[in-house]
Amino acid sequence: MAEHNSAVENVVYPHHRHSSEILPAADAAATLLVSLLFFCLLCFILGAWVLARRSRNAASWPLPQQSDSVTQPPQPKKTPPAWERDPDWWKKE
Secondary structure, eight states: OOOOOHHHHTOOOTTOOSSOSHHHHHHHHHHHHHHHHHHHHHHHHHHHHHHHHHHHSGGGSOOOOOOSSOOOOOOOOOOOOTTOOOTTHHHHO
């Protein structure tokens, strides 16, 4: 039966700690990302609810009445600048 060297088995390396320094930051990042996911999901559900509610209630909204007595004045025809030619200028010559 071989004897175990207890001095070798109980060696503790300084960079191998049981409580890692990275774990609190990783836990915080995971918590933040899960919270962000739920926030985005809540915003999506709220937006869908608002759009559905607006589309159901759209029929009850009064439409603005356009009066026939109000007419727009005719727009004057814009004359092209002197340097512009007609699109078919080459046919006229």
